[in-house]
Amino acid sequence: MGSNDAVRKVHRHPERQRVDRDALYRLLDEELVGHLAMVVGGEPLIVPMAYARVADALLLHGSTGGGFALRAATEGHTVAFSVTALDGIVVARSLFDHSMNYRSAVVYGELETLGPAEEDAALIALSERLLPGRPSEVRANTRKELAATRVVRLPLADAVFKVRDAGPGEAEDDGEDHHVWAGVVPARRGWGAPVVSALTEPDAPLPPSVRRLIEVPG
Amino acid sequence: MGSNDAVRKVHRHPERQRVDRDALYRLLDEELVGHLAMVVGGEPLIVPMAYARVADALLLHGSTGGGFALRAATEGHTVAFSVTALDGIVVARSLFDHSMNYRSAVVYGELETLGPAEEDAALIALSERLLPGRPSEVRANTRKELAATRVVRLPLADAVFKVRDAGPGEAEDDGEDHHVWAGVVPARRGWGAPVVSALTEPDAPLPPSVRRLIEVPG
Secondary structure, three states, rough: EEEEEEEEHHOOHHHHHHHOOHHHHHHHHHHOOOEEEEEEEEEEEEEEEEEEEEEOEEEEEOOOOOHHHHHHHOOOEEEEEEEEEEEEEEEEEEEEEEEEEEEEEEEEEEEEEEOOOHHHHHHHHHHHHOOOOOHHEOOOOHHHHHHOOEEEEEEEEHHHHHHHHEOOOOOOOOOOOOOOOOOOEEEEEEOOEEEEOOOEEEEEEOOOHHHHHHOOOO | OOOEEEEHHHOOOOHOOOOOOHHHHHHHHHHOEEEEEEEEEEEEEEEEEEEEOEEEEEEEEEOHHHHHHHHHOOOOOOOEEEEEEEEEEHHHHHHHHEEEEEEEEEEEEEEEEOOHHHHHHHHHHHHHHHOOOOHHHOOOOOHHHHOOOEEEEEOEEEEEEEEOOHHHHHHHOOOOOOOOOOEEEEEEEEOOEEEEEHHHHHOOOOOOOHHHHHHHOO
């Protein structure tokens, strides 16, 4: 048990901490970007990263400064990886009660380096996560590409999952005017019209992976 | 200068580091949730938080464990605050070249406590950021509400801003089949149909703030 156990507890709104593993997985499988936090030289470093969940672990793949960050973080130190979904804006009758509906997972642990044999499968999993079906539409990874890649694994053993999924806190209303509208505006994510790249042949068909992505309602 | 200056440099893809202040502000003014990373007991702690940019600083307001996190962080230690926008999925002809278009800001600094006189204005700014126009539709903050609130300021003096905004890296294509589609699928954020709260009177009109929000194309 790390020395941070106390601070990992949910101090405010303990009712928002959930242990529903399925809901945790759903959040992790819906979002595409997480934030890796680590301590370097006694100070915090934070890096946004692509990730994929496979079974009870996350695979992380550096996308912005990730090369350095993953090197620094795979030396037996605890890291924290956060995935957050903004699900809605909570509109109340007082500024004080305005809020957001969200799901938040923070995973604590040590990053595990993958062996070369695992790395190919991990890269395919990461691509599959980014754009389901795409790995079967393109050629396999080359040896050179695998050598240039660094993927690490973060077990999901120590995860804090929080959810706010409710309307405004009206029970605490203090004589508010209920003719003032209150409620929730749900957030939606969607995808715009695909933009073809310069070297794609003009008659190349939009691949099934992209067609499926943009057909899914946001 | 902190001891982390070296690691804050962009080691990979230095071309993605931008110094465009307007673009940094635009990112910060578009997103609603950031991630605060700090060191507690030698280990990393990360907390998603609402924020608002006002002039050349961020105002942070705890939304999930934030009460504790903000207390821990306002003791003269360096924190890192990260805001990331996923702008698109980059679809390539090799798995290796798949990527994301994104904008990423990481702000390093020490959190500054606000005086009571500044806190009311800060809370209004945070509400205005969450739902523009809403502060003028509801009553003012009460003294009790202000006493229950903690807002801190993080100067934007030390910010790393990175952008990827391009198609797939085709120049490095190695004899790929250009009949395979490649390009970018842009990400869109939108808002769904508002859900009224239980205590709102049935004939209460949808407020202008919410109408403007959902009319904006996602």
